Amino acid sequence: MAQKAYLGVDVGSVSTNLVLLNEQGEVLEKLYLRTRGEPIAVIQEGMRMLASAASGMEIAGVGTTGSGRRLAAVILGADCVKNEITAHAVASARVVPDVRTVIEIGGQDSKIIILRDGAVLDFAMNTVCAAGTGSFLDQQAARLGVPIERFGELALMSTTPVRIAGRCAVFAESDMIHKQQMGHRIEDIVAGLCEALVRNYLNNVGKGKDIRPPVVFQGGVAANAGMRAAFEKALGTPVAVPEHYNVMGAIGAALLAAEEMERRGAPSHFRGFQALDMDYSATSFECKGCPNLCEVVNIKMGHEVIARWGSRCGRWDSF
């Protein structure tokens, strides 16, 4: 009998991640791809890359998450569509069973999840500000001429981090420029930036939250050793970065799909790898039915409309 595998897909603003888990929940394959504003093409590309690894396996369940979870769900034929907060929490609780705090910083958003005994007790997500997320770090690394991969390493070399104003990404940048002009060393500025972003995170997203160890740090930014060190310094506790830190959302989606399949006891809705070579397209139109002028999106497979959303009143939802 073919080995069973569960597929998890996390379509985010910056990256699209895919994982295959075995029945024990272990990672068989993982992919971290840039979304580049083309979610459909990236999902297709990722699935093509997974197809050979998955040959001889039965895809027993598919879960999607992230801001593009609904889109991914119709393209793949998902069994379970979950928000990214729940997905991240489920994945951390599996990897570090006694985890009590999850810090997740991705491309454009950051969240904190408080767990007790494996269940989510409280959470928060950044609302009006993206300072401190991956996109901002990318931009600053580019401006300083430091490859993003070396950013963390450089921060760790600092002896006297400088204090950077971290409330707003734009002001943080002006302040960094000022500190450079004052003659501070680049490693001290980079380390200072990490500390400022951590301060900003704890004062905004983490405000009023009961942060207790064990603390897990995940999401793309967890690759940055400087950020991890800054969190450890600010919290006064070790911060664990899981092995698959950058695909935890996808792992959570796959685990949730496995859970769902167990509950349902019916076969997966997965369209199959070959279906992914179909021509998928998204078109949109403005509904003139009322002054809301909703932008309604059609998702087509070939010439057939397979999903439609975007209207506030729901009049276009059935087709």
Place this chain on the structure above:
Amino acid sequence: MKITFAHMGNLYITVKALLEDLGAEVVVPPMPSKRTLSIGSRHSPEFACLPLKVNIGNYIEAMELGADTIAMAGGVGPCRFGLYGEVQREILKALGYEFEMIIIEPPQGRLRHVLRQLGRLVGRNPVGKYVRAARLAWAKMTAVDELEKVVQRVRPFEGRRGAATAALASALKLVDEASSIVQVKRALEDGREMLLSVRAPEGDAPDPPRIGIVGEVYVVLEPFVNFDVERRLGEMGVLVERSIYIGDWVREHLFKDLFRLRKGRRPYDLAKPYLCHFVGGHGVETVGHTVEYARQKFDGVIQLAPFTCMPEIVAQDVLPAVSRDLGIPVMTLVFDEHSSDAGVLTRLEAFVDLVERSCRRRAAKGARG
């Protein structure tokens, strides 16, 4: 004279009944839409809260339909709402609109004040006519509140998604069209029937999670600005209750000093260990109702607030202590003209997951012991 007023949920049904019964010609503004919000935001101060912006949009859209007189509630106390009538008058004047604005201030103790202010709107009327109009308006308001409560109890169990919302719209229309108290009563009964008939034939799902909604009155009552939070939660299978209905707001806003309702009210007593000062708006009520929902063993509370709302910011800072002490999950959602559908939905889904998991655990514990 064609009178208009700002929307707040289904308040229009009551206000329209009152004014029309007193012989006034009424222009109900179009229901708030993205157009309303973009017109309102364009002409409002950036850091004013959302109610002011949507109000301005309502007035402009109503004046496009021929309204020339605006009725607006006033207010006293630390919440900026009391100032909004005056600010809105100045904004609209500066834009070149010609209109009269009548601001109805909460009476400082005398019924005569209310009547005099109403008289400015609708002309002189014998007292008996006021009484009749007020009774009809009051009956409609009570009916609307009742239907909104029924829809909350029915929605998680509807057989077809959206059926409860559609039934509510038809029921509200019946109430709106009723022209006597007897007709209102019949509309309420028919409406209740329509709502109860949307339940799935296979019967109710056992023991759905219960979530209480608290916060600033405008964003709680106006589904357009809160992204239909009640409907969305209901369609996710949650039983929703909210801390305030239009009737409560009218009673409090117009009559609190008349009937001395403020002192000794329950939410104030319940909030006391956490917040013992009046902080304006509904800050204290938000805290008090959260305590009440926790005591009634609700599974979670969601606080709704307009961005920059001072009373709700005070309450928000107090709520983590309530949540910790009483073991009830609390989430805050803040709305302004930049809020996005996707962001609200993600947070709601995550909160419902959180609440459901703790529900399931409690059920398992109960079964075991």
